[in-house]
Amino acid sequence: MAHAVVVGAGVAGISAAIHLTQRGWRVTLVEARSTVGGRATSVWDEVAGEFVDCGQHVFLGAYRELRGLLHILQTHPFAGPGERLRFLFCNGVQSFLFDAGRLPGPLGFLAALRHIPGLSCRDYEHLLRGLLRLLLFGNAEMTVAAFLRRFRQAEPAIAAFWKPLTFATMNAAPEEAALSLLQVVLRQGFFRGTEAARFFVPQRALVELFQPVGEWLVRHGGELRLRTVVRGLVFHGSGIRGVLTTTGECIRADAVVVATPPWTLPYLIPALQRVPAYAEFFRTAQYSPIVTIYLWLKEPVLPAAICAFPHPDLHWAFRRPTQYAAESVALLVSAAEHLVSLPRRQLLERCFAAFASAVPSFRSELVLHFRLMLERRATLRLTPQLQALRPDGMTPWRNLVLAGDWVQTGLPCTLESAARSGRAAAERLML
Numbered sequence: 001m002a003h004a005v006v007v008g009a010g011v012a013g014i015s016a017a018i019h020l021t022q023r024g025w026r027v028t029l030v031e032a033r034s035t036v037g038g039r040a041t042s043v044w045d046e047v048a049g050e051f052v053d054c055g056q057h058v059f060l061g062a063y064r065e066l067r068g069l070l071h072i073l074q075t076h077p078f079a080g081p082g083e084r085l086r087f088l089f090c091n092g093v094q095s096f097l098f099d100a101g102r103l104p105g106p107l108g109f110l111a112a113l114r115h116i117p118g119l120s121c122r123d124y125e126h127l128l129r130g131l132l133r134l135l136l137f138g139n140a141e142m143t144v145a146a147f148l149r150r151f152r153q154a155e156p157a158i159a160a161f162w163k164p165l166t167f168a169t170m171n172a173a174p175e176e177a178a179l180s181l182l183q184v185v186l187r188q189g190f191f192r193g194t195e196a197a198r199f200f201v202p203q204r205a206l207v208e209l210f211q212p213v214g215e216w217l218v219r220h221g222g223e224l225r226l227r228t229v230v231r232g233l234v235f236h237g238s239g240i241r242g243v244l245t246t247t248g249e250c251i252r253a254d255a256v257v258v259a260t261p262p263w264t265l266p267y268l269i270p271a272l273q274r275v276p277a278y279a280e281f282f283r284t285a286q287y288s289p290i291v292t293i294y295l296w297l298k299e300p301v302l303p304a305a306i307c308a309f310p311h312p313d314l315h316w317a318f319r320r321p322t323q324y325a326a327e328s329v330a331l332l333v334s335a336a337e338h339l340v341s342l343p344r345r346q347l348l349e350r351c352f353a354a355f356a357s358a359v360p361s362f363r364s365e366l367v368l369h370f371r372l373m374l375e376r377r378a379t380l381r382l383t384p385q386l387q388a389l390r391p392d393g394m395t396p397w398r399n400l401v402l403a404g405d406w407v408q409t410g411l412p413c414t415l416e417s418a419a420r421s422g423r424a425a426a427e428r429l430m431l
Helices: 011-022 064-072 105-113 121-136 144-150 155-170 179-190 206-210 213-219 262-268 270-274 276-284 344-358 384-389 415-428
Strands: 003-007 026-030 042-045 050-053 086-089 096-099 223-225 230-236 239-245 250-252 255-258 287-297 306-311 314-320 327-334 367-380 400-402
Touching: 003 011, 003 239, 011 026, 011 064, 011 213, 011 255, 011 415, 026 213, 042 206, 050 206, 064 415, 096 105, 105 121, 121 144, 121 155, 121 179, 144 155, 144 179, 155 179, 155 306, 155 314, 179 384, 213 223, 230 262, 239 255, 255 415, 262 270, 262 276, 270 276, 276 384, 287 344, 306 344, 314 344, 327 344, 344 367, 400 415
Parallel strands: 003 026, 003 255, 026 223, 086 306, 255 400
Antiparallel strands: 042 050, 086 096, 230 239, 239 250, 287 327, 287 367, 306 314, 314 327
């Protein structure tokens, strides 16, 4: 039986390992850390006595590859039931409930947009025309902001719809985000049908969603090796013979999938920098941070399970299950370049002030406990230029393939992109 080594047990690596196993390979999945999931994992909070995720993750019914993995691992119930998209938009003065479930399918999404405060009939007409234009045509070289200007989108529509959607799905400001990827999100998610538009907020820690992969591999003749750091590959002619670990071990393999973040590749595979497509991508790649603050509160304050905010220091708030406090809330700031360089105290003060301005019932003295999670390189900052440069994961070596949410999947850097890249890597090794 052919043996494949998959380096990195994030979502992409887990996906590659499962799909290779299903295609008859014996798989060794190696991970440098002590847990699986990569950036989609969790840490234990000693004070609260519960797991917190390394950033709040949500996904859509359209995430078929990701949901397929969870079904294989039999953890799909942990993802929650999946509901219609429903959130409260709060600006401290006037709030409105975006509820896409009032009508079936895409009609519910369009009807919810009509309730945006301050949106005139003419503004709504421009919004519908802009959506139709984007769904039908799009533009690979345009940013979201350029599109909004060209199609005369009103400020209420930008603040309550276009900006929250762009930050949530692209982790980038409209001024930078590639319009083509927003088009994909709308086409494949919110406007494909009721099932695709279902909204999932995991009800269990992310680490629990992916933890069973080790047992699954063992049952199918493979293995998961944690705390195993790969320092390089063993090259032989036009292919790869295996991987080298920091302990000096050589793990022989007939094929290798490297599913690690792109900034690790120049060190792990230095020869990749001599491949023009990858060299240009490495030179151009920039990253966008995400700030997540978990709060445990003495009193409930969040007016809805999911809230959106038109504030640069706060974009989303999610109510979380907890046994430690009256309420637990995850505050989320996407594309948080303006926050990550601040001293910790100042960062917290700004985010708390933004939360209090939109939710007056919140006061800092209600905080029993908090935890700050800062991911400086959470995703690629996918401008139109960088989106065009994303490599497809193929390499000049016949049995080496790369995977990750950053490769060219046609999607933003999401869990679904990672899962799709893993399947694609497995399929390419079968060619």
